[in-house]
Amino acid sequence: MTKVLWKGNQAIAQAAINAGCKCYFGYPITPQSEIGEYMGDKMPELGRTFITAESELASISMVIGAGTTGTKAMTSSSSCGIALMQEAMSAMCCAEVPGVIVSVMRGGPGLGNIASAQGDYFQAVKGGGNGDYKVIVYSPATIQEAIDLMYRAFHVSMKYRNPVMLLADGILGQMMEPVEFGQYPYKDDDVSIWALSGAKGRTPRNIVSLHMADGELEKISDRIFEKYRIIAEKETIVDKFMTDDAELIVTAFGTTARIAKSAVKKARKAGMKVGLFRPVMLSPFPEKELFETAKSAQMILDIELNQGQMLLDVKASVFGACPVEFLGRSGGGLLTDTQMLEKITALYNKIGVKV
Amino acid sequence: MTGETLVYKRPETLIKDKGFTFCPGCGHGVVLKIIAELIDEFGIRENTIAISSVGCSIFLEKFYELDVAGASHGRSPCVATGIKRSLPDKFVFTYQGDGDAATIGFNETIHTACRGEKITTICINNTTFGMTGGQASATTLVGQVTTTTPRGRKAELTGYPLRVAETVANCEGAAYVARVAISSPKYIKQAKKAIRKAFEMQLKGLGYSFVEVIAACPTNWHMTPVECIDYIENTVEKVHKLGVFKDITEGENI
Numbered sequence A: 001m002t003k004v005l006w007k008g009n010q011a012i013a014q015a016a017i018n019a020g021c022k023c024y025f026g027y028p029i030t031p032q033s034e035i036g037e038y039m040g041d042k043m044p045e046l047g048r049t050f051i052t053a054e055s056e057l058a059s060i061s062m063v064i065g066a067g068t069t070g071t072k073a074m075t076s077s078s079s080c081g082i083a084l085m086q087e088a089m090s091a092m093c094c095a096e097v098p099g100v101i102v103s104v105m106r107g108g109p110g111l112g113n114i115a116s117a118q119g120d121y122f123q124a125v126k127g128g129g130n131g132d133y134k135v136i137v138y139s140p141a142t143i144q145e146a147i148d149l150m151y152r153a154f155h156v157s158m159k160y161r162n163p164v165m166l167l168a169d170g171i172l173g174q175m176m177e178p179v180e181f182g183q184y185p186y187k188d189d190d191v192s193i194w195a196l197s198g199a200k201g202r203t204p205r206n207i208v209s210l211h212m213a214d215g216e217l218e219k220i221s222d223r224i225f226e227k228y229r230i231i232a233e234k235e236t237i238v239d240k241f242m243t244d245d246a247e248l249i250v251t252a253f254g255t256t257a258r259i260a261k262s263a264v265k266k267a268r269k270a271g272m273k274v275g276l277f278r279p280v281m282l283s284p285f286p287e288k289e290l291f292e293t294a295k296s297a298q299m300i301l302d303i304e305l306n307q308g309q310m311l312l313d314v315k316a317s318v319f320g321a322c323p324v325e326f327l328g329r330s331g332g333g334l335l336t337d338t339q340m341l342e343k344i345t346a347l348y349n350k351i352g353v354k355v
Numbered sequence B: 001m002t003g004e005t006l007v008y009k010r011p012e013t014l015i016k017d018k019g020f021t022f023c024p025g026c027g028h029g030v031v032l033k034i035i036a037e038l039i040d041e042f043g044i045r046e047n048t049i050a051i052s053s054v055g056c057s058i059f060l061e062k063f064y065e066l067d068v069a070g071a072s073h074g075r076s077p078c079v080a081t082g083i084k085r086s087l088p089d090k091f092v093f094t095y096q097g098d099g100d101a102a103t104i105g106f107n108e109t110i111h112t113a114c115r116g117e118k119i120t121t122i123c124i125n126n127t128t129f130g131m132t133g134g135q136a137s138a139t140t141l142v143g144q145v146t147t148t149t150p151r152g153r154k155a156e157l158t159g160y161p162l163r164v165a166e167t168v169a170n171c172e173g174a175a176y177v178a179r180v181a182i183s184s185p186k187y188i189k190q191a192k193k194a195i196r197k198a199f200e201m202q203l204k205g206l207g208y209s210f211v212e213v214i215a216a217c218p219t220n221w222h223m224t225p226v227e228c229i230d231y232i233e234n235t236v237e238k239v240h241k242l243g244v245f246k247d248i249t250e251g252e253n254i
């Protein structure tokens, strides 16, 4: 198959269609509006549902409705729009409702700006909803990977009946790259054993998030966290580049990791033993994988386009095995590979390793 | 058996051997029973998905032999939209309070009506947030004493009550909109007729249907159930007037 040039946002939308997404509900916001526009064009043609909802509160709640029937559904938004969806994501985790959320990060806090940023790592990974829950989060570094992860997002969401988020950023949404779609590679589980369909010839079912009976909520909490442990074990993806002999390991996610990779290559050329650890699944965070990788390193440099968010998960995973340094930039500015290389070189010299 | 006629049968849509958990004189039980009877009459129990909302009626699954989806506060029309768009052949209804449908979720109500979503909403207007202890909601009357308006709602401070049904009726996608009461047997009959009509609108695929039911909340009104009847008929109905505000089949025999 030949590769075709696609814009990130549109590729994400087409991947959802290929994955069998039957309903798209959304509300426009830069830098992801092309997703909704693309869906508004294609979905009705395919006899599928497209609705511009009255708000992000509404769009994610419509996803919930579709999800309770076992129908593949999605929404997409950015930063402040995703903020409005937090209550619903908490409810989805509690009631075990599937659904895919695409978050294309812009600058924040507040309305921030419309430049690309990574300030919504906490929002995605820790969540702003109430209670104990986890949204499963995947973060692509290329448009090809965004397509592959959209397929995976739908599959994992339906399989574990939990919201799954694709965490991209403005650059990825807006840029163009040659990609290949391929076929949706997963075989999805049968939803008829749990989905709502009208209680025909069976006991009625309910999918709700209020559980007042003594001990009921605790049981649910234990069950969903057991599920998260299984997800961490079975669904984790990490991308390691030249980490085996690395003295210094760079950790980064999304497009920042892509730029960091080029900095790492340059560092290698200069004779420095530097590697890159890129978590592709951000939640549950690949703690074990990072710990194992970091054990043999002298130092970690975490690079993000924020003031240090994934940094906390990196530190918690490394658990004191080696020092963790940070390079960041917030407010919509980018870090070039040259800036990254400067920091890498300075730190590399500091750990006293001979270049 | 001769000489015996069946005068009452518990609706099959109601879970057996379980009662409602509402306060004495509460309007919720009456309306939930009307809905159960109608679902039986239409024979659609096994083809129905109900959406519960946040308020005293939240435990629909504990009363009904139906598939039930829960929604967060104010969002049941959206959950219903997602369900109906996924399974257009199902009968889908939301059961909401005035706090839910007209206060936190009025935007959702209006837009669902404008989209002409083929679902039905039954909105229990007891002019207060019942479940949280009787605070003033969007439909609270001027002068009404609530826990947040202890000296009565003052228009100059908190404005005027929202006329829910009238506003929903203005939306082009609404096929049927009515406000009814359940304070007397006659009214209960009328209420059932209106809800039946609302259900028919959906079953015939004609659009969004909305029935607002004026109901008592004796606990938070600090009245006996009998005093509530008088208050509804002489005070609440003066502001939230009963009637059919929209019926796109008017004049037709449906």
Ligand SMILES: Cc1ncc(C[n+]2csc(CCOP(=O)(O)OP(=O)(O)O)c2C)c(N)n1
Pocket: B054, B055, B056, B057, B073, B096, B097, B098, B099, B100, B101, B124, B126, B128, B129, B130, B131, B132, B137
């Ligand atoms: C987002 C959110 N805000 C507030 C609440 C608290 N709350 C629970 S029930 C309720 C009021 C419901 O009132 P209404 O819809 O009129 O139902 P009623 O109990 O009167 O039947 C409120 C405010 C909540 N559960 N969720």
Ligand code: SF4
Pocket: B021, B022, B023, B024, B025, B026, B027, B028, B056, B126, B130, B131, B216, B217, B218, B219, B220
């Ligand atoms: S508080 Fe009011 S609305 Fe709630 S159950 Fe009691 S009477 Fe009914």
Ligand SMILES: [Mg+2]
Pocket: B055, B097, B098, B099, B124, B125, B126, B127, B128, B129, B130, B137
């Ligand atoms: Mg109320």
